[in-house]
Each structure stands twice: as structure tokens, then as C-alpha cells.
Amino acid sequence: MSEPKETTLHQRILSDIEGRIVSGEWPPGYRIPFEVELTKQYDCSRMTVNKALTQLVKAGLIERRKKSGSFVMQPQAQAAVLEIHDIKAEVQSLNLAYSYKVAKRVRRKAQAQDRQMLDLQQNSSLIEVICTHYAGSKPFCLEKRLINLQTVPEAADEDFEETAPGPWLLSLVPWSAAEHKIFAVGVDQEEGAMLSIPEATACLVIERRTWNKSGPVTHVRFVYPGNRHALYARFTPETVK
Known part of the structure; x- marks a missing residue:
């Protein structure tokens, strides 16, 4: 059975935006397209776009600014980094x-x-x-x-x-x-x-x-x-x- 269209698009939006950020194509401070633009680009509902952006916020890749849009996060300075040890x-x-x-x-x-x-x-x-x-x-x-x-x-x-x-x-x-x-x-x-x-x-x-x-x-x-x-x-x- 194939995945529902909205689920497939949700994964695609996540993958596309994450790939552009990680590759450096969208550097820190870059404003990503507004939700309405992404909705038209991917031919999907605004809820699907919003869900994808919310996950990117929680993953620390983007931040939302009221009335300004969503932006690629600046790297955070860390006092110490904890690795995932075996x-x-x-x-x-x-x-x-x-x-x-x-x-x-x-x-x-x-x-x-x-x-x-x-x-x-x-x-x-x-x-x-x-x-x-x-x-x-x-x-x-x-x-x-x-x-x-x-x-x-x-x-x-x-x-x-x-x-x-x-x-x-x-x-x-x-x-x-x-x-x-x-x-x-x-x-x-x-x-x-x-x-x-x-x-x-x-x-x-x-x-x-x-x-x-x-x-x-x-x-x-x-x-x-x-x-x-x-x-x-x-x-x-x-x-x-």
C-alpha cells in the first residue's frame, strides 16, 4: 500500500529544507520561503508545510520570527559537546x-x-x-x-x-x-x-x-x-x- 500523499510530501519538504541547510546552500540567517510559497511549490496543504517547519524548529535547524518568517539558525556556541557513547x-x-x-x-x-x-x-x-x-x-x-x-x-x-x-x-x-x-x-x-x-x-x-x-x-x-x-x-x- 502506498503512503498517503500528504505524508510523502511532508517527508519530502523536511528532506529538501534540511539538505539545503546542511549543505550550506541556505546559510545561517537565510530566510526560507514563506508557508504560502512552500504550499504552492509542493502543491500541498498549509498544515503539511507547518508540520514540517515545526519539526525543523524543534531540531534546532530553523527559527520562526513573528511577522518576519522562518530563518536558518545561527550555530550555537557550546561549552561542551556530549557525544553519544556506546x-x-x-x-x-x-x-x-x-x-x-x-x-x-x-x-x-x-x-x-x-x-x-x-x-x-x-x-x-x-x-x-x-x-x-x-x-x-x-x-x-x-x-x-x-x-x-x-x-x-x-x-x-x-x-x-x-x-x-x-x-x-x-x-x-x-x-x-x-x-x-x-x-x-x-x-x-x-x-x-x-x-x-x-x-x-x-x-x-x-x-x-x-x-x-x-x-x-x-x-x-x-x-x-x-x-x-x-x-x-x-x-x-x-x-x-
């Missing part, structure tokens, strides 16, 4: 044996909280995966992940028993934007049990969302026991002009 490689760098165990893997409809975390539509479906990564015999971190089936339909047939969700996604789905949130929590009873630590133990939490040109890809929450993990980032100062 947990297996992290554990092996400690000269410890790596393993992981899937505690839960289920396909379900997105609930209100899921839609907020992944910016999903009302009737979206997703895959929820919960697993524990081990360094030797001790839990190294807990992973709670949501995968958007609209963007990654292949996840519906993957059980993640052989390959963890993170490296599986990185090998299959290129991402164009990522957002990290880092904070500390006192772990609750359920998560503490999965990490073999007492309730309220201080833990480092890293939450990440990724997108590609088709939309949201995944939301993941990593919980690390605070006394077993440190976060490092190397960066250089901006050139003084």
Missing part, C-alpha cells in the same frame, strides 16, 4: 566484562507522558524497552527507552536480545539533532532494585532525545549509580577576536 565500549574501557539484560520490551500506544517526551501525535505507537547494562557482575546503568515506530518501523520486529537498543538504532537510523538533559536524583525503589542499590541513593541521570528528517527517533533515560560513574567532556575556548 555503553559496551565504556565498560570495556574499564577492563571489565560487558553484558546486558532486557527486563521489558513491549509495543504499545503512546500515553500522554510519552507524547510529551517524544513530541508524538495522539495515535502514535511506540516500543518501550527497559534493560540493565552490567560491568562485570555489577549493574553499570539502567536504560529506559522509547522508540517512535512512525520514524523507526523496523523496531516492531526487533527483540533487542542480541543487540542493545542504542547501538542498534545508531547502525540503522542516522540522526540529525540530539538534546541532552543531565541531572541528579535519589533513585526510587524500583530503579534501585534494578541497579542493586538502596532506595534514595544518589544517581546521575542522562536523558536524551534524537531526531532525524522524518521526525522524533527516540527518548532514552540512563540512570547511573553516582559513585560508579563520572561525566567528562573535552572542549576548547572560543577564539578571541
